[in-house]
Amino acid sequence: MEEKNIQINSAFADSSWDSSMTDIVDRSAQAMKKSRKGEAMPKQSKLDSLEEWTPVEEVIFKRRSIRAFKPTPLPGFMIRRILEAGRFAPSAGNAQPWKFAVVNSPEIIAAMETDAVKMAKLFMWMLDYSRSTFRRIFLKPFSKLIIRMQCNQLHPVPFGLLRQIAAGRAPVFHGAPTLILLYEDRRGVSCPATDIGVCGQNMVLTAHSMGAGSCWIGLVKLLMYLPRWRKFFNVKYPYKLENLIAVGWPKVKSDGQVPREAQLVDWYEGGLNSAPRVEKLGV
Numbered sequence: 691m692e693e694k695n696i697q698i699n700s701a702f703a704d705s706s707w708d709s710s711m712t713d714i715v716d717r718s719a720q721a722m723k724k725s726r727k728g729e730a731m732p733k734q735s736k737l738d739s740l741e742e743w744t745p746v747e748e749v750i751f752k753r754r755s756i757r758a759f760k761p762t763p764l765p766g767f768m769i770r771r772i773l774e775a776g777r778f779a780p781s782a783g784n785a786q787p788w789k790f791a792v793v794n795s796p797e798i799i800a801a802m803e804t805d806a807v808k809m810a811k812l813f814m815w816m817l818d819y820s821r822s823t824f825r826r827i828f829l830k831p832f833s834k835l836i837i838r839m840q841c842n843q844l845h846p847v848p849f850g851l852l853r854q855i856a857a858g859r860a861p862v863f864h865g866a867p868t869l870i871l872l873y874e875d876r877r878g879v880s881c882p883a884t885d886i887g888v889c890g891q892n893m894v895l896t897a898h899s900m901g902a903g904s905c906w907i908g909l910v911k912l913l914m915y916l917p918r919w920r921k922f923f924n925v926k927y928p929y930k931l932e933n934l935i936a937v938g939w940p941k942v943k944s945d946g947q948v949p950r951e952a953q954l955v956d957w958y959e960g961g962l963n964s965a966p967r968v969e970k971l972g973v
């Protein structure tokens with residue numbers, strides 16, 4: 691397991707933006723492939739405390755991103771309970787810098803999928819210089835500049851996924867019957883994006899606790915380049931829409947946890963002059 695983690699970490703660690711796009715995408719694909727392999731729940735005994743995982747811990751450790759859904763949506767009361775869990779999330783200054791919308795319409799979701807795929811194709815057409823010598827010569831500097839400017843959005847993982855989507859090998863919204871839009875209110879206290887993360891995490895954990903499946907979809911950002919969708923979903927100041935959560939009944943059984951990095955945690959337990967004790971968390 692440790693070896694697997696190290697391989698995955700190094701796949702990300704050396705993804706320097708100076709390497710060729712092909713390298714980046716290949717490494718990302720490798721990392722994604724490796725991360726598909728299932729992993730058992732963490733061993734409680736290793737942490738030396740309570741006998742059993744608490745119900746909350748069980749939900750945290752067993753939740754997976756679900757990417758295949760049955761067409762029947764969750765009943766309204768379940769969706770409302772998921773929203774309610776989001777509404778009760780903590781936020782800086784209790785600012786609650788969010789607004790929710792529920793898309794429960796196959797027609798709208800199909801149109802969103804079509805346009806998101808078009809945008810993925812457009813991005814790949816503009817940025818993937820690995821496809822021909824001509825592109826390698828003339829497109830590379832431009833692509834590199836854009837990638838540097840958008841280094842989070844065009845990180846190897848989303849970039850690899852974008853390529854799959856553009857090639858028709860992966861969907862954007864995973865055929866989910868319901869999408870919960872998480873609008874971020876930019877006027878929030880401190881860092882509203884963090885609050886949105888906490889709020890969404892409440893939602894995905896609640897969905898899992900009720901036997902439903904969920905998946906964050908950051909790629910909804912693709913639609914935000916299109917005025918049509920910004921207008922349709924009323925995305926204007928102070929709101930922005932960078933994430934949504936797809937929910938529904940899972941079509942397939944989860945294949946176990948995605949591996950997580952081991953963490954070296956510094957424990958500051960001595961005086962001001964003593965170095966922290968380093969403890970490894972994870973195998």
Ligand SMILES: Cc1cc2nc3c(=O)[nH]c(=O)nc-3n(C[C@H](O)[C@H](O)[C@H](O)COP(=O)(O)O)c2cc1C
Binds near residue numbers: 756905906908
């Ligand atoms: C903010 C955020 C955005 C994400 N965006 C996407 C996405 O656009 N498409 C997707 O398939 N998964 C997306 N994911 C899911 C991650 O890929 C997933 O959480 C990660 O691989 C770990 O797998 P797990 O959730 O099954 O444990 C996103 C997750 C987060 C937290």
